[in-house]
Amino acid sequence: MQRRVVTSPEESRRLEALVSDIARRRDRGAFIALFSHFAPRLKSFMLRGGADPETAEEIVQEAMITVWNKAEQYDPARAALSTWIFTIARNKRIDMLRRQVRPEIDPLDAFPVEPEAPADARLALEQASADLRGSIARLPAEQRQVLQLAFFEDKPHSVISVELGLPLGTVKSRIRLALTRLRGMVAEHMP
Structure with missing residues (x-):
């Protein structure tokens, strides 16, 4: 059974104020407080999702850096702060798994x-x-x-026969004669 942590309205407002301080003033103290609150929760979430401790720690670091860089994009009207941060972490985990499964592919290659x-x-x-x-x-x-029709245009002998108005046997004979002559000509050029 999964345990759900419920944050009080006062705590939610305090955390949202921290994000606001990060967005407006790049407040390092606010970031440290936000990191202290969410980092252990994110790590636990990643571990429950199957990540090893080192990977979980890396994902937490990347997610929180994204929070620092995009704090001004947080909109409390769209989602709870925890939802926003956990979604960032989940997306980081997905990106990491994709890189592990297949290295980035250059579309030109x-x-x-x-x-x-x-x-x-x-x-x-x-x-x-x-x-x-x-x-x-x-x-x-x-x-x-x-x-030309048989080898370069890849047409079946029966189609060539119809197009040229020749019996099928004549088409096959001409192809056979042409190939025999070509073999002889190519053999002359061989060392």
Whole structure:
């Protein structure tokens, strides 16, 4: 059974006055009094939530720093002071858990980038690509056309057949002939 601590109206007003002093005058004494009141309660709340003592202490520190930095944002009409402070601590805990589960991801690095190939490998690939393009350009037009549709536009043979008005067997034969010729041309360029 969870124990609920009820703060008297006088105590609530005193704590709200401390936050007001922090917001208006950056009163360190008020912050020390507010910290002394809430730090043990926040730590207990974090421990009950499954945090280890070191993590609970870190969350309390971060939450109270946020209270110091954002004291002027507290609005008693929207929430009780304890609700506001405990919500800050809870959000700090969630942020910490998210960082532990997965490190921050740069949206520009959302997909792993392969390491760049060495210059000689890139040059060899560029040369091989140029040789292949030259070989394709030397193919008869009808073979070049079916290769373009089948491999570069990724169309099924049956679609190519309909588009070109050719029998399916003719499309397959032209692709087979084109690939055979390309193998021969590429073999000529191989060392």
